[in-house]
Structure formats: structure tokens, C-alpha cells
Amino acid sequence: MYEPPSPPPAGGSRDPVPQRRRSGGQELRLTHADRDTAVETLRECYAAGQLDEDEFEERLGLAINAKFPSELEPLLTDLVPSQQRKVGRIASDKEDKEKEGPRSASDRMHASLGHFSGYFTFIGPLLLLATSRDVSPFVRRHLTEALNYQITVAVASIAAMALGFLILPLVLWGFMMLGWMFMPAVAGITALMGGEMRYLFTWRPVRDKSEQGA
Numbered sequence: 001m002y003e004p005p006s007p008p009p010a011g012g013s014r015d016p017v018p019q020r021r022r023s024g025g026q027e028l029r030l031t032h033a034d035r036d037t038a039v040e041t042l043r044e045c046y047a048a049g050q051l052d053e054d055e056f057e058e059r060l061g062l063a064i065n066a067k068f069p070s071e072l073e074p075l076l077t078d079l080v081p082s083q084q085r086k087v088g089r090i091a092s093d094k095e096d097k098e099k100e101g102p103r104s105a106s107d108r109m110h111a112s113l114g115h116f117s118g119y120f121t122f123i124g125p126l127l128l129l130a131t132s133r134d135v136s137p138f139v140r141r142h143l144t145e146a147l148n149y150q151i152t153v154a155v156a157s158i159a160a161m162a163l164g165f166l167i168l169p170l171v172l173w174g175f176m177m178l179g180w181m182f183m184p185a186v187a188g189i190t191a192l193m194g195g196e197m198r199y200l201f202t203w204r205p206v207r208d209k210s211e212q213g214a
Helices: 030-047 051-066 069-076 080-099 107-118 122-130 137-162 169-190
Strands: none
Touching: 030 051, 030 069, 051 069, 107 137, 107 169, 122 137, 122 169, 137 169
């Protein structure tokens, strides 16, 4: 008999320890989202000092290769209280974004410009972020995300040139540049429509004020 998955807890965040969903008497396999949540939990706990480096690396490897919820339980059950605090923070951040209300046309244009300015390398979003004072949180989030993406592309390009004698780095760099050709445009259009944007595979050395306070 089919048992539907348990609903997420209050606040809309996923449980860091997935419930044992069953179908036909068998435990259902983990989803990518389940593993991603577990990995993020371990990283948070390592940063908070709950795990030392050896424990973190061991648990991280087991979490990435886990196939069923029962395999994640011993990795996370002693760390859940820390994650519960994170759940509250995520819910609060979501509420704060909802309280911002409709995005003004000027805010949407400003945020969109931040992404399109990335076609002039990271200098574009960096200048906009440095000269944009008293802007809305919506604009600052987009400018910060655009800057982090362009920094990632710049660092990867330098690394690819340094390792130019190897084929694989050049191939990966080629794929990255292919994405760079259209991703800022996608992000710019998303911002223009009032949406949020998070680039994939992006290093984020620059933190938004809301993230620094988290």
C-alpha cells in the first residue's frame, strides 16, 4: 500500500533527516534534494564547530553516496538541533522577502542592469554594487549574485590559462564560457520580471548583508 511522503515542517523547509518513505513495503530511494539538504546540514555543522575535519569529510562522503533515508539518519540525527535553528532562519528570510512587497520598475531595472553589466567582466557589477547606496534588499541581492558569478568566471579563466597544457581544464572552461554567454541575460530578464536568481556552480566570496547577519 502506497504511503505518501510526509509534508514539510512549518516554514516550508525540508527535514534534514528524510522520513523513510515506503512503497509496496520497500523504502524509497533518496532524491537529489534529500542529499543536497543533508550535505548543507553537514557543512553548517562543520562551520559551527560541531564536527571536526575528519568527521566532516567522512560523513560528507557517506551522505553523497547514500541511497536510502536510513543511511542518512546516523549521519544527521545528532546534528538536527543546529539545523532546526537554520529552518527558522530560512522561514524568516522568506517572510522578509515577502514583506518587501512588489518590486518597483526602477528596482527591477537596476537589478537587471547588474547582471547585464557582467558582460564587462566583474568590474561591471562591482562598480554598481560599490556605488549603489540605500538600494532595496532586492537590488542588493541581485548585484551581489551577479558579482559573485563574474568573480567565479574570472578565477576559473585564470586557472584555465595556468593549466592550459591540460585538456580537461580547457574543456571545462569552454563549457563555462558557453554558459557565460547567456546566463547573465537569463538572470537579467529574471530580475526585470521581479524574480530571484541564483547562478549554478558559483563561488560566493561576497556576501549580502542579510547573509552576513545569518
